[in-house]
Amino acid sequence: MDGQLPGEDWKIGVDIGGTFMDFCALEARSGRIASLKVLTTPDDPGAELGTGFALLAEREGLSPQAVSRFVHGTTVGINTIIQRKGAKLAMITNAGFEDIIELARLRMPEMYSLFCHRPDPLVPRDMIFGLDVRMRADGARTDAPKGAVEAAVAKARAAGADGIIVSLLHAWRDAGQEAEIRAEIEKIAPELFVFAASEVWPVIREYERTSTAILNGYVYPRVSGYLEALEARLDSQGVPARAMLTKSNGGVMTAGEGRRDCVSMLLSGTASGVIGAAWLARQAGESRILTLDIGGTSADFALIIDGEVQFGSDELVGEFPLHIPSVSVSSIGIGGGSIASVDAHGVLRVGPESAGSVPGPACYGRGGARATVTDAMAVCGWLGHTEMAYGQLDMNVDLARKVVGELAETLGRGVEETAQAILDIAISEMFVEVEKLSSRAGVDLRDFTLMPFGGGGPMLGAFLAKELGMPRVVAPRRPGVVSALGGLVADLKGDFIRTVFADLDAAGLPGLRVHFQELVAEGKTWLAAQGHEGAIDLKLSADMRYAGQSYEIEVALEPDALSDLDRMAAAFHETHRRIYDFDDPEGQIELVNLRLSAIGAGPKPDLTELAQVEAGEARDVEVHIGGWRPVPLHSRVALAAGTEFEGPAIVAQEDTTFAIPVGSKARVDEHLNIHLQFED
Numbered sequence: 001m002d003g004q005l006p007g008e009d010w011k012i013g014v015d016i017g018g019t020f021m022d023f024c025a026l027e028a029r030s031g032r033i034a035s036l037k038v039l040t041t042p043d044d045p046g047a048e049l050g051t052g053f054a055l056l057a058e059r060e061g062l063s064p065q066a067v068s069r070f071v072h073g074t075t076v077g078i079n080t081i082i083q084r085k086g087a088k089l090a091m092i093t094n095a096g097f098e099d100i101i102e103l104a105r106l107r108m109p110e111m112y113s114l115f116c117h118r119p120d121p122l123v124p125r126d127m128i129f130g131l132d133v134r135m136r137a138d139g140a141r142t143d144a145p146k147g148a149v150e151a152a153v154a155k156a157r158a159a160g161a162d163g164i165i166v167s168l169l170h171a172w173r174d175a176g177q178e179a180e181i182r183a184e185i186e187k188i189a190p191e192l193f194v195f196a197a198s199e200v201w202p203v204i205r206e207y208e209r210t211s212t213a214i215l216n217g218y219v220y221p222r223v224s225g226y227l228e229a230l231e232a233r234l235d236s237q238g239v240p241a242r243a244m245l246t247k248s249n250g251g252v253m254t255a256g257e258g259r260r261d262c263v264s265m266l267l268s269g270t271a272s273g274v275i276g277a278a279w280l281a282r283q284a285g286e287s288r289i290l291t292l293d294i295g296g297t298s299a300d301f302a303l304i305i306d307g308e309v310q311f312g313s314d315e316l317v318g319e320f321p322l323h324i325p326s327v328s329v330s331s332i333g334i335g336g337g338s339i340a341s342v343d344a345h346g347v348l349r350v351g352p353e354s355a356g357s358v359p360g361p362a363c364y365g366r367g368g369a370r371a372t373v374t375d376a377m378a379v380c381g382w383l384g385h386t387e388m389a390y391g392q393l394d395m396n397v398d399l400a401r402k403v404v405g406e407l408a409e410t411l412g413r414g415v416e417e418t419a420q421a422i423l424d425i426a427i428s429e430m431f432v433e434v435e436k437l438s439s440r441a442g443v444d445l446r447d448f449t450l451m452p453f454g455g456g457g458p459m460l461g462a463f464l465a466k467e468l469g470m471p472r473v474v475a476p477r478r479p480g481v482v483s484a485l486g487g488l489v490a491d492l493k494g495d496f497i498r499t500v501f502a503d504l505d506a507a508g509l510p511g512l513r514v515h516f517q518e519l520v521a522e523g524k525t526w527l528a529a530q531g532h533e534g535a536i537d538l539k540l541s542a543d544m545r546y547a548g549q550s551y552e553i554e555v556a557l558e559p560d561a562l563s564d565l566d567r568m569a570a571a572f573h574e575t576h577r578r579i580y581d582f583d584d585p586e587g588q589i590e591l592v593n594l595r596l597s598a599i600g601a602g603p604k605p606d607l608t609e610l611a612q613v614e615a616g617e618a619r620d621v622e623v624h625i626g627g628w629r630p631v632p633l634h635s636r637v638a639l640a641a642g643t644e645f646e647g648p649a650i651v652a653q654e655d656t657t658f659a660i661p662v663g664s665k666a667r668v669d670e671h672l673n674i675h676l677q678f679e680d
Contacts, residue, residue, distance in 0.1 A: 008029065008030075008063070010027055010062055010066050011069035012024070012025045012071070013071045013272075013484040013485055013487035014072045014073070015246075015272060015273070015481070016072075017075060017269060017295040017296060017454075019296030019335075019336070019357040020038060020295075020357065020389065021040055021048040021049070022035070022480065022481040022484040023036040023481065023484055024485045024487075025060065026488060027060075028068075032060075034060045035390075035480070035481040036052055036056060037455070039357050039360075042357065047233075049230070049233050049237075050236075050237065053237050064237040064238045065239070065240060067239045067241045068240070070234065070242075071246060071252055071487030071488060071490065072245055072246070072487065073246040073268045073269040073487055074268055074269060075268075076219075077219045077262055077263075077317075078317055081215065081218065081219060081317055082318040086218035086219050086221070086222065087162040087217060087218055087220060088159075088160055089123045089161060089164070089165055089217050090123070090128070090152075090155075090159065091128045091166075091167060092128075092166050092181065092185075093128060093130055093167050093168060093210070094130060095130035095131060095133075097130065098125065100207055100210060101121045101123055101207075103207075104211075109319070119320065122214050123214055127156070127161065129156065131148050133177060133181075135168055135169055135173065135177050137173060138173075141174070141177055143177070143180075144181070149181055149185065149188070153185055153192075156189075157192070163217050164185055164189075165194075165217050166178050166181050166182050166197065167206065167209060171196070171197060171209070172202050172203060172499040175196065175202060178196040178197065178199075179199075182195075193217070193220060196213070197212070200213040202499065203323070203593060204592060208323040211321065212263055212324060213263075215263050215320060216261075216262050223258065223262040224259040227245075227255045227256075228259070230255060231243050242254060242255075243255035244487070245257075245258045246271060246272035247271065247493065248264055248266055248271050248322065248325075248326040249271065249311070249597075250271045250274065250275045250311075250486075251490055251491055251492055252491070252493070253265075253492065254530050257529070267317065267327065269483055271326065271327035271329065271486075272490060273293045273300065273482055273483035274293075274304070274327050274329060275327070276453075276482040276483060276485040276486030276489065277289060277302075277453060278304050280476045281451060281474075283671055284476075284671060284675075286449050288306065288448045289448060289451050289474075290438075290445060290448045290449070291451050291453070292430075293452075293453055293457055293482070293483065294457040295336070295454045296354060296356060296357065296455070297333065297352075297354040298334065299331065299332050299335060299433075299457075300331045301329065301330045301331075302328060310327070310441070311327060311328055312326060313326070313554075325597070330434075332351075332352075332429060332430060333351045333353075333354070334350065334430055335456055336374040336459065337354040337357075337360060337372050337373070337374065338352065338353070338354050338355075338372060339351070339355055340370075340372065340376065340404075340407060341407075342410045342411060348407070348422070348425060349425070354372075355372050362396075362402065362403040363375050363384065363396050364393055365399060368403070369403060370403060371403040371404045371407050373422060373456070375399075375404055376423050377419075377423065377657075378395055378400040378401075379404050379415060379624075381622050381624050382623060382657065383395055386633075386635075386652040388654075388657070389455075390654045390655065404418055416624045427463050427464050431467050445470050446470065448470060449471075449474050450464070450470050450472070451473075451474050451475070451476070452473065452479060453479040453480070457656070458475050458656045458659065459657055459659050461473060462660055462664065466678060470678075471678055472678070473675070473676040474674070474675050475651075475673065475674040477672040480656040481655060489602070491602045492530050492599065492600035492601075492602060493599050493600075494526040494530075495595065495597050496523055496596045497519075497595050498518065499593050500515060500594055501591075501592055503547070504588075504589040504590065504591050506565055509565065513562050513563065516559065516562055516594060519594060520538060520596065520598075522596075523538060523597075524598065527600045530600065532600035534601055536600055538559065538596060538597070538598055539597040539599065540556075540562075540594070540595070541556050541595045541597075542595065543591070544572045545590050545592065547587065547590050553572075553576060554575075555571050555575045556571070556575075616637070618633060618635075621633045623648065623650070631648045631650060632649045632650070633652060634651045634652070635651075635652060635653070636651050636653035639651070641672060642668060643667070643668040644665065644666065644667050646664065646665050647662055647663065647676075648661055648662045664676045664678050664679070665679070
């Protein structure tokens with residue numbers, strides 16, 4: 001490339017996974033889009049950033065000084081929890097409530113399994129210290145005896161705590177008692193970090209409030225250290241843009257905010273992938289989508305219904321529930337690097353252990369010595385015909401055959417037969433997880449289109465769609481970097497909550513309006529702190545239930561409905577009927593929480609790529625589909641809009657490989673998406 005053109009304006013989305021760091025870069029003035037994958041460096045997280053900028057400069061002429069927007073999605077938080085490499089925490093709570101974390105909600109992860117067990121808590125029982133303090137539900141309080149906080153801190157210090165969580169009963173009503181204890185701890189032990197549960201997520205129910213604060217504190221040292229290093233690396237590169245982070249709720253926030261609000265970015269990478277997929281689905285004219293994001297270590301699934309991303313408040317982060325609003329994503333430990341093995345009973349297993357980026361699958365030639373899903377794809381002939389990862393990897397099929405052959409010898413099967421078995425097991429594992437997701441959502445997947453992305457999504461996605469009975473698949477132009485794209489198109493978004501816990505009646509309406517105005521002020525203050533100066537969108541909802549019910553449902557409301565009791569009641573009845581197929585128009589309604597999402601619209605770049613293609617014709621390669629047979633290999637850059645062909649086929653591109661099974665017809669649309677239709 002020639003040097004940087006005058007007046008260039010680059011906007012960059014970056015997403016880091018278990019194997020690759022993905023870059024999606026848009027030059028806003030010309031509409032030029034560049035993408036890139038860089039192998040991760042687990043021993044020095046974030047070092048890939050410099051490599052990526054160097055390659056973008058070499059290939060695209062990108063100057064770091066021309067970057068006006070930089071958005072980053074990271075898995076450092078969730079990986080800290082999964083690997084249990086977080087801070088050693090102590091907790092201060094009310095005397096008599098020290099067992100709250102172990103008791104939780106008394107639910108087993110798998111109710112029908114005799115062998116399942118709940119995870120060990122992130123704060124062990126001997127690190128939880130009770131104080132003789134009490135905040136009543138009406139706000140009356142009893143404070144701690146003199147010296148009690150100092151004694152608890154001394155015990156935490158002696159046990160080697162890195163930080164302390166303060167979580168007291170009814171702090172949702174009045175956070176003052178927690179704040180006072182936190183201030184006292186900071187004065188006594190300035191070397192310890194401290195979080196009060198009410199500052200992290202001030203919601204009713206002590207377990208949910210406490211566990212959310214614990215997740216925040218557990219990842220805090222690693223997340224804050226990572227973000228400081230990220231900002232330092234951007235400064236060293238000369239990037240003037242403020243570093244932004246993708247959030248679990250599908251929005252973005254500043255890196256400075258993320259240093260303390262760590263819990264909001266735990267699902268940042270998975271959420272931004274769904275946001276990017278929703279953007280691409282609208283472009284492709286698809287309104288009902290099942291997303292499939294396969295990386296090196298996991299597969300993530302989400303539903304987009306009527307063009308809208310679905311949200312929840314009980315997503316799992318590793319083995320622990322996350323009680324803040326998040327994009328609803330289901331995950332399973334199956335990815336391109338998932339390792340295949342034979343257990344003690346002679347049964348072939350796949351995952352959840354992964355080869356990651358180091359050493360990676362054997363076919364990468366980086367020292368991998370165990371068979372993975374990617375190796376199985378290479379043995380069957382779907383991979384190995386072109387360079388991968390933007391020329392950074394040359395596939396070595398012989399190494400793949402060697403490691404799969406070792407399993408085949410143990411099983412007494414042929415190499416190709418074993419490789420196909422690995423793929424079948426991986427697809428079956430994903431099938432089970434998707435069926436759970438569709439059952440919970442009450443949807444028929446035959447009405448949906450599968451959108452595979454990530455490095456491994458297009459490799460396995462069409463085969464999964466066939467197993468699920470889904471009629472269509474749409475593969476975007478750059479599926480390997482959809483999560484990075486999601487950061488580019490995401491808005492600033494902050495979620496705020498106020499527990500009300502009152503009957504829905506005329507007497508309570510003035511109080512609701514006061515709470516709403518407080519939330520609005522909080523949301524606007526947050527957006528201003530993020531540097532937002534444009535239009536603001538405020539979305540209001542309420543957690544409501546019938547009197548006597550134990551749990552509530554979230555009901556979308558218009559702000560002016562807070563002055564109209566009948567409108568609020570009608571909205572709740574309709575939502576309850578839609579979810580449970582019944583309602584009780586005469587029933588007493590309780591309003592538990594008011595929620596507000598404050599959204600600052602981000603830049604909406606034009607991502608319509610010029611339909612430029614390169615000359616090239618398909619060539620035949622050998623693929624094992626019940627036996628070796630010739631299959632056409634297409635180059636993605638040679639597929640012009642309007643191109644049609646039939647499966648089986650392979651579409652190779654820099655960021656992934658699209659495997660197209662027998663019995664499918666492919667068509668390329670005007671945005672260069674590939675649409676598959678399966679024959680009846």
